[in-house]
Amino acid sequence: MDQQEFLEQKVFVDFKNLNENYENDKIHQFSEQDFESVLQKVAYFGIGVYTIEAFLNGVSYGVSNHESHHKKATDANWYKKAFLNFKKGESGLVYSATYKVSNKLLAR
Template sequence: MEKTEFLEKNIFLNLKNLNNEIDTDSTLYFSESDFEIILERIEKLGIGIHGITPRLEGESLDVKLNEDYRKKATDPKWYKKAFSEFKKQQPNLQYSATYKVSDKLLNRQNIIGNKELS
């Protein structure tokens, strides 16, 4: 299973991508409430986040990276703190992130998927 497919099936399921610029930009943006759900889901699965980019009215704002917090991408402390800081700066932003999905997790999903096909 590819990273994008994994994220769509396990993380973004039943959440709405707010990016209307599909032709020019494939980045997925989610509402504040949906992004909070995403953070909960990735923490449970041990997925990491390298960076979070919020936007307001289609314009990207500041980017926060795990290196800024001196934490591993998989450490939920950094991305929860960054998300909280963004929410305090400006309510109702839309959020995007770059995700780190381990090969081990992708391979495990492939095995599960193959068993279901048997």
Template sequence: MEKIQFLEKNIFLNLENLNNEHDSDSILFFSESDFEIILERIEKLGIGIYEIKPRLEGDSFDVKVNEDYRKKATDPRWYRKAFSEFKKQQSNLQYSATYKVSDKLLNRQTIGSKEHS
């Protein structure tokens, strides 16, 4: 299973992609509340985040990467802190991120799908 397929089925499910730019279909942006749900879901599955790139009214706002916090991509402390800092800095941001999904997770396909077959 491809990484984006895995993320769509297990992480982005029932969340709204706010990116309406046709030339960058692979970059998904989410509201603050949806991104909070994404962080909860990835933490449960052990998925990492390399960088968080919010935007404000369609323009790039800032970027934070796990190396800035001297943490591994899979350490939720860094991305939780970065998200909190962004929320304090500016409201109404839309968030995108670069995710680290292990091959082990990708090979499991959809979480829970094998138990039902």
């Protein structure tokens, strides 16, 4: 199983992908409520999150990454804080992220 398959089968399975161009770029976008649940699943599996990007009306609203928070990608504190900051700033955002699933997790 590769990383994309793992994410789609174990993490994204219960949530609606709002990205209309999914076939072209393979990036999943989620509503605020769904993304919060995605982050909970990511934390449960110990998956790394490199970046979070928020969109408002299809236009990038902001990007946050683990390096700017001086945290490891697998540290849930950074992405929970980044998500909370986006939520406070604007309602109705759509979210995407880049992930890293460890080889150990893929081998299960």
